[in-house]
Amino acid sequence: MQSVVAFTDTYLPTVNGVTYTIQTWRERWHRRGGRMDVVYPRDDEYSPEPGEYGVRSLPFPFYEGLRIGAPRVPKAVEDTDLVHAHTPFGLGLAGLRLARRKDIPLVATYHTPTAEYAEYLSSIETIERGVERTAERYERWFFDRADAVIVPSEDAKRRLRHVLGVDSDVVVLSNGIDVEHFSPVSGDAFREQYGLGDGPLVGYTGRHGYEKELGELVRAVADLDVTLVFGGDGPARDDLERLAADLDVDARFLGFLDREELPAFYSTLDVFGFPSPVETQGLVALEANACGTPVVGVDSGALEDTVTDGVTGYHYEQGDTHEFGQAIRRALDERDTLSERCLERRDEVSVEHSVDRLSQLYDRLTAE
Incomplete structure (x- = not known):
């Protein structure tokens, strides 16, 4: 097994899809006898484990939970066979520098379409578009210097090829989910703990960011006899609570849920x-499916591929709130059948399957 060092601008104590993917891949890599170190922006709230190396960092002022790490390479990670950058910025540059200095392969994962978050830097359209163009040019420059770029979906591959114009080898490889952890469980205790009653539940968990258009979900269930349940938190939460009150939607905001609670959360929902x-894959959709819960998702971005109509849930046209509500109603009616189909596909989305393919990619690049 190769010795790998991962460079990331997002890590614990922040919990999101990038952090989860790095942690899960690393744990599975260690199970197989390999070494995968992590270089991340140091945060005083997190105590690193062996093989985790924090570097000096500052909070990013425009996006809560993100820190900017100094682009340096700790001496402890220099003896490695391959570099895997999970960011094109900050510490991604440190990974690029290490790969070039040691003449070893550089793999980069495209986790987030950075230009989509330009609105956090400015609300002025001309400035926002300028930031988007600058981010796209920079991403093209960085990813073209990787020996291979991993993307979690065909949509992300199309973006890299046709929007950014990246020429590197682009490999579609799902981040995968831990199906040992995410499996159906009884939701009775979860319902009782949070006072959710006995009626149908529609919900979402994750970051409450404006770019995720969660207000559409509130509007979609306004005419349905359901309770809407939000897990997670973020800058849009206050506006979502006000919108739910204005539309007289029975909405419960549970705040951040521990990872141990998530299987019960997903299993309790009738529809996610x-x-x-703006998703590059949408791991929470796969987690919900692995717990037997169908997903109704927008027919845009990675969710075009992550959700399979009539199998793991249904799509709706972006911006069509009425169609969104109708698709949720249909998924509620077909919940039992959709749940069975979701569970039949658990192995296909497992992290074990993803790490098998990751290992094959690493082997090919180091052999070349």
Whole structure:
């Protein structure tokens, strides 16, 4: 097994899809006898484990939970066979520098369409578009210097090829989910703990960011006899609470849920609603499916591929709130059948399957 060092601008104590993927891949890599170190922006709230190396960092002022790490390479990670950058910025540059200095392969994962978050830097359209163009040019420059770029979906591959114009070898490889952890469980205790009653539940968990268009989910259930359940938190939460009150939607905001609670959260829901058009994969959709819960997602971004109509849930046209509500109603009616189909596909989305393919990619690049 190769010795790998991962460079990331997002890591614990922040919990998101990038952090989860790195942690899960690393744990599985260690199970197989390999070494995978992590270089990340140091945060005083997190105590690193062996093989985790924090570097000096500062909070990013425009996006809560993100820190900017100094682009340096700790001496402890220099003896490695391959570099895997999970960011094109900050510490991604440190990974690029290490790969070039040691003449070893550089793999980069495209986790997030950075230009989609330009609105956090400015609300002025001309400035926002300028930031988007600058980010796209920079991403093209960085990813073209990788020996291979991993993307979690065909949509992300199309973006890299046709929007950014990246010429590197682009490999579609799902991040995968831990199906040992995410499996159906009884939701009775979860319902009782949070006072959710006995009626149908529609919900979402994840970051409450404006770019995820979660207000569409609130509007979609306004005419349905359901309780709407939000897990997670973020800058849009206050506006979502006000919108739910204005529309007289029975909405419960549970805040951040521990990872141990998530299987019960997903299993308790009848339908998972996912209106975000900016996902590169949408891991929470796969987690919900692995727990037997169908997903109604926007027919845009990675969710075009992550959700399979009539199998793992249904799509709706972006911006069509009425169609969103109708698709949720249909998924509620077909919940039992859709649940069975979701569970039949658990092995296909497992992290074990993803790490098998990751290992094959690493082997090919180091052999070349």
